[in-house]
Amino acid sequence: MDEIFRDQNAGMALFKLLADLIQKIFVISLVGYLAMHTRHIPEIWERRPTWKTYIIPVIIFGLFSIFGTYTGIVMPNKAIVNFRDLGPMIAGLIAGPIVGFGAGLVGGIHRYFLGGETRLNCALATILIGLISGLVYKLNKGKFIGFFWAVVFAAVMEIGHVGLALIILKPFDHALEIASNVGPPMIVVNTMGMCVFAFIIRNLIREKEIESEKDALRIELEVKSHELLIAREIQRSILPASPPALPGYDMAADMWPAKEIGGDFYDFIPLSENPPPPDGYREHAIAGDSPPAPDNPIVDPRLGIVIADVSGKGIPAAIFMAMSRTLVKACARPWHIAEVMEDVNQKMLADNSSGMFVTLFYGVLDPKKRWLRYTNAGHNPPILYQHSQSAIKYLNPLGPVLGVLENGDFGFRLKEDETELEPGDVLVLYTDGVTEAAPEAPDGGARHGKALEMFGMERLVKVIRENHALSAQALLEKIQSEVRLFIGDSPQPDDLTLLVLKVL
Known part of the structure; x- marks a missing residue:
């Protein structure tokens, strides 16, 4: 016990x-x-x-x-x-x-x-x-x-x-x-x-x-955000602040990047119409030399119109966009425009180790004769509303994208075409951010196993038909508002760029 x-x-x-x-x-x-x-x-x-x-x-x-x-x-x-x-x-x-x-x-x-x-x-x-x-x-x-x-x-x-x-x-x-x-x-x-x-x-x-x-991360994000805002302002500053005043025409253009900065661009390039260049121009241009200058005096001013979409988004796309725009602006001529864009392609390939490419539409407008000569390097076909016939014409691609193939490889060649313009006609140039805009599914994926419906060409053509009488700026804003209404509160999936030209 x-x-x-x-x-x-x-x-x-x-x-x-x-x-x-x-x-x-x-x-x-x-x-x-x-x-x-x-x-x-x-x-x-x-x-x-x-x-x-x-x-x-x-x-x-x-x-x-x-x-x-x-x-x-x-x-x-x-x-x-x-x-x-x-x-x-x-x-x-x-x-x-x-x-x-x-x-x-x-x-x-x-x-x-x-x-x-x-x-x-x-x-x-x-x-x-x-x-x-x-x-x-x-x-x-x-x-x-x-x-x-x-x-x-x-x-x-x-x-x-x-x-x-x-x-x-x-x-x-x-x-x-x-x-x-x-x-x-x-x-x-x-x-x-x-x-x-x-x-x-x-x-x-x-x-x-x-x-x-x-x-530290918050400070870094704030610094980068500020830097991106500055980059956005710089990028917008290199795009035309407003279209040039051209008697007989009404023009408007704008670009809304999906991120702070984007890869789309547009441009208006004043050109002086000279007769076709002498022989040897193309060989000199491809070699990087200054081509022989024509002896003939300037005849008529013309306007180069450009819209382009660089692959990718964000900073890499913005840098490639700046390079592409500089090359286009430096090489732009009012004649042999397909060959001019092929020269741009060669110069682009010489400095392109990133594997990026660009779709590009380049047209030369003769304001007096009212015709547009153009080439389309894999870009979305601009839509021409022909007022006299109430018809729609597409300026379809005439060759592959720039920055991928050497000239001549696999038959790489750009062609050019032209179309006449009449009073009341409306030409709408756009990037795929317009036609491929789509609302985001609630679950982040496709609804009920089906692909999400995109804004598409039909809707864009419908907006143009119904609002062709508006001014160029009003039509541009109408298209933009329709796209934003279509995607709702979803984030903008891609850069959205529009250029509208109306013949008065």
Whole structure:
């Protein structure tokens, strides 16, 4: 029976010990959480401390050290194990020698004046542990040493505390008895306390790192967004601000990129009509030389009209767009326009390592004779509404896209054609962002397994037929509004570019 009672008493003692230990660990966790979420520790980490930055943590961890003195755990061998060293140790490891030494001084002086035969070695150990912890922080370049090494460090410091007691206390046999009773549980308990606190510190540091990464990413996104806005303004500035004033014609054009910047472009290029160039022009142009100038004087001004769509979107498309526009503008002539675009193709291939290409319509308008001579390199066919017949004519592609094949490869050749224009006729040039515009499905994919319906040619032709009497600008805005109405709140899937020419 006595053995049963002894076993029960031992079990209750163990249960009480575990409950007491859990309670202390909970207190440690709470103090750690509150201390680490003040603004003072982060200020030390961010290298912008003030006197308050040091004073407040010294007070917090100094009081924590005093609390650890009064709330020791009574072990089965009647030894009292306290957490006094833990406050200064943590203070030093996370805030440096000033805070570690200060907290150790508070806890050590308090312990010294409590008296007792171990007062000197306990007080001295607490102060030294705070100072050494701070020096470790310094040696680690102002960073926490990490979970594993913090736990190892705590165990080493407590062993040192026991060793100091063996040196200072006399006689040695008495010191050894105290050390053997108190030392092992004190090492275990303080190491466990450091485990809890180091876990809190590690998580907090990770939170701060994530916040810093988010802040850096936000700043980077803001900078890039600003840069893209500037790039958009630059891109819009290289497009014609308004069509040229041309008697007998009404023109309008605009481009709405799907992203901040796009790959579509349009242009109006004033040209001087000369007779066809002398022999050798094409050979010189392909070689990159300046072609021989015609001897004949300028006869009549003409207007080059361009609309193009570069493959891809965003910055790469915008850069390729700028290069393509520059080549077209540099090579544009009022005669042999198919050959001129073939020259553009050759020059484009010479500087195209990206594999990008461009669809392009290039037409030359003779405003007096009212005819348009054109070539179409794989671009969407412009729509010509013929007023006198109420008919629709498509200016279909006359060759492949530019920037893919060498001239002559696989029969690569561009052809040219011409069409007459009459009063009331309306010519609409557009990119595939108009005809292929489609609303986004609610699930992000096709509705009921079917492809989404696009705005399409039929709708575009219908809008042109019903609104051909409007001005060029009004018709352009009408087409744009119909496209936006069709796609609803869905994001614009592609660059949307329109050029409208109306014969008055």
